[in-house]
Amino acid sequence: MGSVKDLKVLKKPNEDQEGIGRFKFSDRYSIFDWGEMPDLIPHKGEAIALLGAYFFEKLEEMGFKTHYIGLVEDGKAKKLSQLEKPSSEMEIKLLNVLEPPLHQDGYDYSAYQNLKGNFLIPLELIYRNYIPEGSSVFGRLKRGEIELKDLGLDELPSPDEKLEKPVLDVSTKLEVTDRYLKWDEARAISGLSAEEIEELKDALKVVNEVITSEFSKIGIVNEDGKIEVGYNSQRELILVDVMGTLDECRFTFNGLPVSKEITRIHYRGSSWHAATEEAKEKNRTQWKNICALNPESLPPHLKDLISKLYCSCTNEITGQEWFKDLPPLKEIISDIGGELDGK
Template identity: 45%
Template sequence: MGSVKDIEVIEEPSSGSVGQAVFTFSDRYSVFDWGEMPEHIDDKGEALALMGAYTFERLERNGVKTHYLGLEEDGEIKNLENLETPSNKMHVKLVNVLEPEFKEESYDYSDYQNPPNDNYLVPLEIIYRNRIPIGSSARGRYSPADLGLEMNDWPNEAVSLNEPLLEASTKLEEQDRYVSDEEAGNMSGLSIRKIYEKAAKVNEIITERAEEIGMQHDDGKAEFLYIGGNIAVGDVAGTFDEDRFTFQGMQVSKEVLRQGYKKRQPEWVDEVKEAKEKAKKEGIRDWKDLVNTEPQTLGFEPLVSEMYRAGANKYVGRELFDVRKLSEIMDELKDTLEDSS
């Protein structure tokens, strides 16, 4: 499935009907699209599964279709409220994947113009942004004025937007890239306006939950499935890996790991960035072949594990993990990152 989730197929999808699968959320993590990193984050998989389940169930209650079926416990599929202990196994509907062919230094999406199936993965990720935090890629692609902000330069703090910014990115390419709305519509064969409407609703519901628990929802991403004429939310949403949240002025998300590498192994981060840029410029598919060094462990992964567990407790509204308060953990993480400077 990927660097952080495994998938077990229970029933394959056909051209006319969806199948079923189980996502197993692992304790692996990935930053900068590298894939599996050298250290794991204990209980991260269970924390993400719980957050994703909460988000999916809240979306469904608000009329947003998803592929979520429930969490597994003792061989049974349950809703979050019926779960007795944390679970890292999520049952979902499974659809076909129409892999675009890479030829002549580009990807061919012609299958999406006349799909052979009535259920398939939409080949896009939709990124929604409510704030522009430190570390956001948007800072390199937009000036504050581009986003209607009355400032000349990006400050050394998060900046709230007047309206959420929605952007489309590729999903099935070796290196994700942002695409225009026109290209996104052509690639997927669907109305990008309707996809954006779904993404905006996902963003709204996650933002609402964040505000209820004293967090700010900075940004995130959503993926979608086409099922028999309907667009449903797929993969997982509203977790500390898919979205960035701020609590007491500090980001509660995978971003703490990204910042850790920027401070403790900046040479590797720079090499990854340069490799991606070169691959994009020269039409090279496997950019990681251009990176000569390997990432090392950060040393504060146990503290990040506590962040995931305490944050999940707060988000789902249940004390499913025995862990310190999130405020105490974030204070220690802040000191750890500052010591790395």
């Protein structure tokens, strides 16, 4: 079980062949690496599964390989066009996941150095079309952890300025707390060649372009997002997990958030958020165990609006009314803005 989705293994992968599994997208949500938060967002799981399936099918039409098989209805995996009602269950091909052991001197990635194929690449690939005020990017630059050239930039952009070309960033995927990396370090720990790293970057660029284009059709800006990748048994790059959803991307409409950033804004500045930051400063790997506070529940009206937002975006992007009797998307976003202003 993950913080927001569960995995059922139907057939385990082995060294030579992918397995088969099913993601069950739940109504749970997670922010600030906390894991499961106290509330469930109604219909969120179905909305995420449908939107994720939409982008997998679109990218497959463009020639990308993915781990997506279909959404499950009546026990069978079906494509979107075959579904009669929303589904929160996705059938996928499973890759081997090698979690790096943690030693006193850090994580040990030696197992990745001689792998042939059929494994999850232990990286999270991030694109940034905008860099908002307060972004980790500015902090990393200020501390000297990275330089502008590491991000493909010639000069420091202003906060919330649309970038001339997207920044491609990378972090760890399988550590307790995600850790940003330089691309050379990402290549070293994952055992990939320089050419394979460039292939990852190229895939990230195209996925960004597709998501950006689709959301721009409904007036929504794709500010940043992430994808996960792996190699199949033939060591062909495949797109995995899910992408293009309101959990994987940060979208805005006239400056208002259209993603799970809404929940981050609600909690940011709270006593609980301050306690998580304090705990992380004390212990980067065991911080949750020593955090002094637990998060409180969302206000009921805000939770209802977030549910409607997930459902409405899925309807709008897929062009199909999976969820009925919703107010216009722009009205939902406006109401959320009012809730956040008045919190």
